[in-house]
Amino acid sequence: MFWQEDVETLAQDKLQELQLKNLNETLQTAKKSQFYSKKLANIGFLKNLSDLKNLPFTEKQDLRDAFPYGLLSVDLSDVVRVHSSSGTTGNPTVVFHTEKDLREWANISARCMYTAGARKTDIFQNTMGYGLFTGGLGFHYGAEKLGMMVIPIGPGNSQRQIWFMKNFKVSAAHILPSYAVRLYHAMRDSGVNPKTDLNLKIFFIGAEPHTEELRREIQDLYGVKAFNSYGLSEISGPGVAFECLQQNGMHIWEDYVIPEIIDPDTLEVLPDGQDGELVLTTINRQAMPVIRYRTRDLTKIITGVCPCGRTHRRIERIKGRTDDMMIINGVNIFPVQIEKTIMNIPEAGKNYIIEITKQNFMDKLNVKIEINDETFGGTLEELERLKAKIQAKLKEETGVSPNVSFVDRGSLPAAEGKAKRVYDLRNEKK
């Protein structure tokens, strides 16, 4: 049932004791870095966990400004690995790991997968990108720690993915939700029915915010249980929070991080159950602890006890990011609202992108959806009906009247890493 029963079922008061102790140790470690030696100069020993809310936040920009070594809290010779998130503008953010950091990270990754039902007898195909992106290596070492046979295939090349799944009777896979949809169509084209021809049972899906509707769709397509995964490279990577068999919220590992939910405008800490931005403090990392890191991810802490027996609190599926909110003629829209709407229309294709353009000084929301053989009946009337239906449902959900268009399968940009769904073209010259 449990990977580490004593830790996973530790009573909340004991868990908080542990958190306070580890938080104080972490603060001491962090102060060895150039960045926190200044930022936390006046912070002494914390007597209560609630004192955490008086500490300053750390932002993504701080990590960029401190490039490359400003947040490093140990001697460089003790660092054994660096990961980096894509820096499209300015410096990338880099994250350092000691040997112990990697061990702890592998352990919580293993715990995540075990929590979702994976066992050492499983054959695991890791379709996430290896390299600087944390999705691949993070789960790779976790899966090895758990004892599964790992196929480190990496992303892309659908035919090869299918070949391995078939020949090695792969039972568990780590996959981007957008790629799962794409791979399914590749299977259909090759005459492979994942439900009868393959041995897949568990999918770990993450790295992209996705909806409950897309999860169900993936489960239906493949006949698997798909578990939502949460993580971010600044904290280490995937494995920070994970769903248990209940599939009702992700247990955030409170021996690894301390979660807080804040109001992104007032920056006040909100009680459990209220929607806000997730703020994380690492309490089990050496090379680069981060204190009150603003994730920009919007969620809430689910109140109540989980029937699975784990005491670590759960966060709800990520609703969006404070920085991916689209403002269309003054209306706030999150990409997940659009995904949810599309997923709820069975005859609509499941691959889509959102484009925002400007026409005559007005913002225009354009949704492009791939059409596929299952949804294309062959008549113009059907397509017009479907288009009108999608338009109406999107308007209902978002309050904005979108432009819906259909595109051929395979004509949307394929995702190697995270699927890029939103293209804001408002500032581009035609």
Add this chain to the structure above:
Amino acid sequence: MPYHLSVFLVDNKPGKLEKITKALDENKINLRAMSLASAGDFGVVKLLVDNPEKAYEGLKKQNLTVTKRKVTAVEIDNVPGALHKIICKVSQNGINIEDCYGFLLNDGKTAAIVLEIENSPEVEGIIKTLGLNILDENKLYNC
């Protein structure tokens, strides 16, 4: 029953139809007849070809969205009023025609009228009462 192919045409833009004709050319498919209907920014192309199975695979390989749709093809004399007779009969029976086009046969002596009709298998019987010849697959695809 013979069928034609219905191809989804995205983005009514130069070069889109070319993708289809190129796929036909590369697969040595002969086009018997075609029709194109568009609704603003997208459209549907219907293709009647000599080897629909091969054409279907060839188009799909280009990532085009294709479906097979059954058709009823009737041979009529190439004289005024011949089509009118069929259409009257079909409409009298309350049958809706989804799509219709024609092409000449036998050096222009007769013509093939291709009707796409959904959910009305009785249409063939009705047309036969007019004493007209329903073209079979071989004749429609090849003659």
